[in-house]
Amino acid sequence: MTDGWRHSEGPFAWRRSLWLAALLTPALVVMVLFVLWPLLSAFRFAFYEFNGLRPSGFIGLENFRQVLFEKPYSDWTWNALKHNVIAFLALMLFENGTAFLIAFALLKALPGHRVHQVIVFLPVVLSAVIVGFLWKLFLHPLFGLVNQLLGLVGIGAIPWLGNENTALGSILFANIWHWLGFPTLVLLAGMQRISKDVLEAARLDGAGDYALMTKIVWPLIAPSVTIVTILTFIGSFNWFEIPYVMAGLTGSPGGSTDVLGLYFYRTAFGSTTTGIQDFGQGSALAVLMFILVAGVTAIALRYLRRREIEQ
Amino acid sequence: MRDRGETIRNGAIQLLLAVNAVIMVYPLFVMVTSSFKTNAEIFSSPLSLPTHFSTANLEKVWTETNFVRYLANSVGITAASVALILLFSTLAGYAIARYRFRLSSLVLMFFLSGMTVPLKLAIIPLFIQLDTLGLVDSYLGLVLVYVAMGIPSAVFIMTGFLRTLPRELEESARMDGASELRIMWSIMLPLARPALVIVAIQNAVPIWNDFFFPLVLITSDNLKTLPQGLTVFVGEFTTDWGVLFTGLTLAALPITLLYIVLSKQFISGITQGAVK
Numbered sequence: 001m002t003d004g005w006r007h008s009e010g011p012f013a014w015r016r017s018l019w020l021a022a023l024l025t026p027a028l029v030v031m032v033l034f035v036l037w038p039l040l041s042a043f044r045f046a047f048y049e050f051n052g053l054r055p056s057g058f059i060g061l062e063n064f065r066q067v068l069f070e071k072p073y074s075d076w077t078w079n080a081l082k083h084n085v086i087a088f089l090a091l092m093l094f095e096n097g098t099a100f101l102i103a104f105a106l107l108k109a110l111p112g113h114r115v116h117q118v119i120v121f122l123p124v125v126l127s128a129v130i131v132g133f134l135w136k137l138f139l140h141p142l143f144g145l146v147n148q149l150l151g152l153v154g155i156g157a158i159p160w161l162g163n164e165n166t167a168l169g170s171i172l173f174a175n176i177w178h179w180l181g182f183p184t185l186v187l188l189a190g191m192q193r194i195s196k197d198v199l200e201a202a203r204l205d206g207a208g209d210y211a212l213m214t215k216i217v218w219p220l221i222a223p224s225v226t227i228v229t230i231l232t233f234i235g236s237f238n239w240f241e242i243p244y245v246m247a248g249l250t251g252s253p254g255g256s257t258d259v260l261g262l263y264f265y266r267t268a269f270g271s272t273t274t275g276i277q278d279f280g281q282g283s284a285l286a287v288l289m290f291i292l293v294a295g296v297t298a299i300a301l302r303y304l305r306r307r308e309i310e311q
Numbered sequence: 312m313r314d315r316g317e318t319i320r321n322g323a324i325q326l327l328l329a330v331n332a333v334i335m336v337y338p339l340f341v342m343v344t345s346s347f348k349t350n351a352e353i354f355s356s357p358l359s360l361p362t363h364f365s366t367a368n369l370e371k372v373w374t375e376t377n378f379v380r381y382l383a384n385s386v387g388i389t390a391a392s393v394a395l396i397l398l399f400s401t402l403a404g405y406a407i408a409r410y411r412f413r414l415s416s417l418v419l420m421f422f423l424s425g426m427t428v429p430l431k432l433a434i435i436p437l438f439i440q441l442d443t444l445g446l447v448d449s450y451l452g453l454v455l456v457y458v459a460m461g462i463p464s465a466v467f468i469m470t471g472f473l474r475t476l477p478r479e480l481e482e483s484a485r486m487d488g489a490s491e492l493r494i495m496w497s498i499m500l501p502l503a504r505p506a507l508v509i510v511a512i513q514n515a516v517p518i519w520n521d522f523f524f525p526l527v528l529i530t531s532d533n534l535k536t537l538p539q540g541l542t543v544f545v546g547e548f549t550t551d552w553g554v555l556f557t558g559l560t561l562a563a564l565p566i567t568l569l570y571i572v573l574s575k576q577f578i579s580g581i582t583q584g585a586v587k
Binding site: 016017019020022023024026027028030031033034035037038039041042045053054098101102105106108110112113115116117118119120121122123124125126127128129130133134135137138143144145148149177180181182185186189190209224227228231234238240241244245261265268269279282283286287289290293294 | 428
């Protein structure tokens with residue numbers, strides 16, 4: 001890798017440097033101003049008390065102590081965290097489980113499989129705000145599509161979003177509808193990389209579809225499963241838009257749909273009801289969320305990568 | 312026997328795919344058809360097709376709301392952000408891919424590490440930073456945030472692609488005395504078009520759909536983007552479902568049409584990075 005200016009040392013070297021600097025500067029400046037600096041500040045701010053928009057004094061770990069151990073903040077934090085964990089587990093099971101089945105069905109490349117690929121991915125390109133509002137209307141207890149359809153088979157009106165027991169599940173359903181196409185096509189891409197010879201050989205040995213799916217395809221797509229798992233984890237812990245749109249800023253009813261993203265937003269930018277905002281506590285929450293996501297991702301990557309090698 | 316088993320299995324697979332397709336498409340179909348219905352029609356017979364195609368809802372959305380303004384804002388902000396991402400990351404990627412210089416790998420590392428940063432979590436300092444620069448509640452502030460978010464992976468893709476272009480073209484142009492700028496602009500960049508399309512789609516979709524950053528950074532109604540505007544709109548027309556479905560349909564329309572035309576590029580752009 002050399003470039004044409006290698007003979008132009010000496011008098012022309014400065015022109016080369018200037019040219020390279022001109023190419024790199026715009027991107028670097030934006031990154032330093034709007035990624036590097038905010039990120040470093042995010043960690044620093046977590047240790048400060050805030051007076052409005054400006055940090056007013058260093059208070060050590062006080063913000064962390066409040067959000068983790070002091071009521072009522074700690075109750076809110078743990079309640080939200082619990083829902084993030086539930087969301088992650090539910091999405092792994094229902095969203096990625098369904099995605100695996102559909103990907104396996106698409107792998108067969110039966111007539112119409114390309115149309116099905118386009119269809120399953122269609123909701124992915126829509127804004128979460130559209131998806132959230134659409135399902136909020138559909139889940140309306142009296143006039144919503146879901147209860148109208150269930151009414152046809154004699155099931156009575158269920159207040160999906162109004163009941164603490166069904167609200168989180170309903171929101172998760174909308175989220176699965178929105179994102180299903182993503183893991184489906186990622187897993188499909190993984191399956192399509194399995195060599196035809198391997199699949200053919202298994203077939204000749206008399207392996208049925210089920211054996212093929214569990215014994216050959218599943219282990220061989222381990223790298224795709226790793227990526228889908230990690231992205232689901234990151235997505236579950238940064239979850240914000242759909243809960244915000246469908247359940248509101250406080251995770252109604254009764255905090256049963258509150259997640260860390262909502263709680264963080266309320267803390268940092270004030271809820272509509274209280275109007276109180278605290279950048280210090282908000283920063284502490286952001287740092288904790290960052291450490292949680294980055295830490296678990298790093299550990300999971302090591303564990304999942306090892307699984308890939310063993311297979 | 313074997314053939315019959317195969318037929319049943321394939322039938323089961325087609326059934327699974329068909330059921331899934333109905334679940335994916337039917338809600339959107341109801342959304343579109345409901346937008347032509349009156350409120351009374353939606354409430355009394357939600358499952359039936361509209362009896363006559365009324366455009367009253369459409370007129371209401373067009374004239375009584377700020378919808379067109381939100382749409383225009385989204386188009387402008389997305390276009391400006393994507394254009395700047397393409398420009399900045401192509402320039403940087405070109406420098407890293409086509410020249411040898413001392414800090415080259417360090418610079419690339421710096422960009423790549425940006426890919427792992429969830430910028431949402433740095434929203435507080437970002438907000439303060441933009442406030443200091445007087446950019447809160449402005450197009451420019453929002454665009455700069457999107458550009459910063461898009462650059463890392465864009466530099467990654469552009470660098471990777473530009474590295475694969477053959478040296479010979481560049482060398483012979485240099486022999487002919489072409490300037491470096493000219494070599495980059497008229498010889499190398501036209502070849503990079505496929506990568507530019509991927510980068511454009513990969514960034515345009517999440518920016519067009521984004522809700523979080525406008526929610527925090529934009530407060531004036533005239534500057535609001537489409538997803539953000541929808542929340543205003545839904546707040547105003549809570550009980551007028553005909554208008555709500557129309558608004559959702561209109562908001563979904565541009566990107567859906569584009570997706571149907573460019574589905575291949577959309578899918579590879581959005582799953583890019585997860586399917587390596």
